[in-house]
Amino acid sequence: MEYFNLISKRYSVRSYKPDPVEDEKLQKVLEAARLAPTADNRQPFQLIIIHTSGKEADLRKIYNRDWFLQAPLIICAVGVPRLSWVRRDNRRYLDVDVAIVMDHLILEATNLGLGTCWIAAFNSSAARDVLGLPEEIEPLIFTPLGYPADQPSMKTRKPLTELVRYERW
């Protein structure tokens, strides 16, 4: 898909078909994530692939929405703070790195006709518990991965005049 068309097509999918995701497509989506840039190329992340079927009750503890459980797959992006780059003033770039990784993954999913939805409003302690995450690992973003069963709505975005400044604040 042409890039601008692709970024226009992506939307938060909140209804999924039960159809399985082909393994070839899953591998492409994961490869797109792998190619993401990270600060100092530290790659301080892991992706956890969860098959939804049979795990609905546990997954509901993480994010209690019916649509979250509809897709055949859920992906959780976790950060590994000890691997991440920290600027001289102690600003850690872990969240930025993981966001770029997730954006790569999500855009490739869109390119392949798959739906996704960024989810940050999950229950972090339930995620730790259900996924067996060690203390030092940070769950940052979830997304379902499956075929969309809904339609995009109109995008509401601020105009560029409210978002861009030239030369100085």
Ligand SMILES: Cc1cc2nc3c(=O)[nH]c(=O)nc-3n(C[C@H](O)[C@H](O)[C@H](O)COP(=O)(O)O)c2cc1C
């Ligand atoms: C970092 C981040 C966290 C988000 N968390 C949630 C969430 O927890 N639940 C949800 O339904 N949508 C979540 N969203 C989706 C946004 O609400 C959505 O991207 C925004 O409203 C724009 O709509 P669009 O994605 O359809 O273009 C999140 C998006 C981002 C980028």
